[in-house]
Structures are given as structure tokens and as C-alpha cells.
Amino acid sequence: MKAMKKITCALLCVLLIGSLFAGCSNSNKNEEADEITSSTMLVAYTAEKAPFLYKDENGELTGFDVELFKNAFDSFKGDYKNYEFVQVPEGYKLGEDAACTDENGKTYTAMIFIGAMQKNTGTANEDYNWSANIIENRIVAAVSESSRIASYKDLAGAKAGVVSETAAAALNDNFAVKNSLASAEAYSSADEAFAALNNGDIDAVIIDDFSLYAYPDYAAFKIIPGELDRIEYGFAFAKNNDYSAGFNEAVYEMKSPDYGDGDELTPLAEKYFGNSETCVFDFKPEQK
Numbered sequence: 001m002k003a004m005k006k007i008t009c010a011l012l013c014v015l016l017i018g019s020l021f022a023g024c025s026n027s028n029k030n031e032e033a034d035e036i037t038s039s040t041m042l043v044a045y046t047a048e049k050a051p052f053l054y055k056d057e058n059g060e061l062t063g064f065d066v067e068l069f070k071n072a073f074d075s076f077k078g079d080y081k082n083y084e085f086v087q088v089p090e091g092y093k094l095g096e097d098a099a100c101t102d103e104n105g106k107t108y109t110a111m112i113f114i115g116a117m118q119k120n121t122g123t124a125n126e127d128y129n130w131s132a133n134i135i136e137n138r139i140v141a142a143v144s145e146s147s148r149i150a151s152y153k154d155l156a157g158a159k160a161g162v163v164s165e166t167a168a169a170a171l172n173d174n175f176a177v178k179n180s181l182a183s184a185e186a187y188s189s190a191d192e193a194f195a196a197l198n199n200g201d202i203d204a205v206i207i208d209d210f211s212l213y214a215y216p217d218y219a220a221f222k223i224i225p226g227e228l229d230r231i232e233y234g235f236a237f238a239k240n241n242d243y244s245a246g247f248n249e250a251v252y253e254m255k256s257p258d259y260g261d262g263d264e265l266t267p268l269a270e271k272y273f274g275n276s277e278t279c280v281f282d283f284k285p286e287q288k
Contacts, residue, residue, distance in 0.1 A: 036108055039081040042099050043069060044088045044110035051272040052135075052233070053115035061085050064272035065114040065235070068134070071254055071264065076246030086110060094128060095238025111243065113236040120232060128236035129244045132283035134251070135233040135273070139170035141224040142205045142212065144197060149204060152226060156180040158203035161193040166208040170229035177228065190215040197221070213275035248283045255281060 048054040053063040098107035187193035255265040269279035
């Protein structure tokens with residue numbers, strides 16, 4: 001930061017007096033913003049959540065959400081001139097609480113939340129203006145191609161292997177399916193679970209899409225139609241702004257082969273998730 005306008009970390013104040021101030025993360029200083037002013041769009045995150053948002057070996061913030069935001073910024077920034085990523089505490093109120101304060105006591109509020117932001121959890125749908133769904137993580141059941149199991153009802157009496165805490169949570173929430181199983185054994189990886197399926201030790205693998213598509217031979221197995229759960233990810237915008245619409249159009253242009261360098265969204269998803277199947281962005285702007 002330039003000396004004339006040094007941004008100070010105010011997170012300590014949150015811990016000491018429970019104020020609304022959250023600290024700017026200087027370690028993630030983005031070169032786009034030499035100093036934070038009223039023309040700087042503050043982009044908030046609470047924690048590293050790879051592959052959406054994390055620090056690389058040089059301590060720089062990166063990830064799917066980070067690159068997506070950077071690529072879209074110029075197309076929806078409005079009157080903002082630059083941007084800065086700031087880490088805020090859990091419970092931060094977007095568009096209301098201060099994310100940064102300068103040496104003169106002036107405060108700045110974040111307008112966007114990124115970093116594996118989940119819709120349909122708690123009061124999230126009421127708290128924010130949401131972008132269109134960008135990434136989805138379904139929890140599904142995979143069986144061998146020759147299996148008699150064709151629906152979740154057919155899992156009755158089956159032995160299931162469960163991969164990931166996400167899949168285990170979804171199974172626990174689906175009492176009818178869980179109680180119908182003969183057994184449900186946790187596996188530490190997709191490799192172990194699918195090896196057990198191939199060996200006949202289990203009849204089905206309960207797994208989330210992120211783990212499934214990271215398994216090289218996932219196409220050799222049959223996915224039962226439907227899902228146990230679906231986790232939807234997007235960008236959350238403060239209720240007091242309408243930037244979500246502009247962001248949707250910016251991402252639409254990134255995905256469309258008719259703009260710029262063609263589809264840039266699919267390669268970005270493949271870079272960070274190892275597949276494009278979980279990237280479900282299907283927003284289409286209204287015809288004018």
C-alpha cells in the first residue's frame with residue numbers, strides 16, 4: 001500500500017471489542033489496487049477453500065473463484081476502478097459491516113462474497129443477491145455397468161461404500177435410503193471405493209461429483225439417475241447493489257464462443273476441478 005493511504009488490519013478490533021470491522025489481508029494485496037478508495041470494489045472471503053480460493057506457493061490468492069472474478073471484473077465493474085480481496089470473519093454482514101479502515105478512520109464495505117459460497121444454506125438466499133449457479137456438486141450413487149441397481153429404491157439391502165464427508169452427510173440426511181442399506185462403509189478415497197466395487201466387496205459407491213470426476217475411470221461405472229443432494233455454488237452480492245445481473249452477463253460472455261477468445265469458462269473449470277461437468281452456468285441474457 002502507498003504510504004499516503006495505508007490500510008490497517010482491523011481484525012484485532014473484532015476480537016477485542018466485537019465491532020463490525022474486519023481486517024484487510026495485506027498478504028493478498030492485488031496489484032490492481034495500489035490503494036483502497038471509494039473506487040475500489042472490495043471482494044470478501046472468510047477462509048481458503050480449494051479449489052475455489054486458496055493461496056499458492058508464493059502466498060498469492062488464486063483459485064477458480066479468484067480467476068473468474070478477475071476475468072469478469074472489467075465487464076461489470078460499473079463506476080469501480082479496481083478491486084481488492086479482503087479476508088473477513090465468519091458472520092460478516094456484506095454491504096453493512098466495514099471490511100477495512102484507513103489511518104484516518106474511514107471505513108470501506110465489501111460488496112461481494114466469493115470462496116465456495118453455497119446457496120440454500122441457512123438464511124443465505126435471503127441475505128444476498130445471488131449470481132446464477134456456477135458450480136454444482138451432486139451426491140450420487142455409482143454402480144457397475146452390469147448391476148441390477150437402477151434407482152435409489154434398488155439400493156435396499158445393498159452394501160455401500162461412502163466417499164467424502166460431503167457424501168456421508170447427504171446419506172445421513174436421506175433416512176429412507178440409509179436405513180434401507182445392508183451396510184455403509186466409509187472409504188478414504190474414490191480409488192479404494194471403486195476397487196472394492198470392482199472386487200464385489202460392495203454394491204454401490206455413494207460419492208460427490210467433485211470426488212467422482214477426479215477419479216480417472218469414472219466413465220466405466222453407471223450413475224443412478226437422480227441424486228441424494230445437490231450443493232449449488234455462486235457469487236453472493238450485497239442486497240443493496242445490483243451487480244449480480246452484470247456479473248451474470250460477464251460470465252455469459254466468458255462462456256460464449258461468440259465473444260473474445262471463445263469459451264473461457266469451461267477451460268477454467270477444467271483447470272481447477274479437473275472436469276467441466278460440475279460447471280453448470282447456463283444464464284442467458286434477455287433478448288433486447
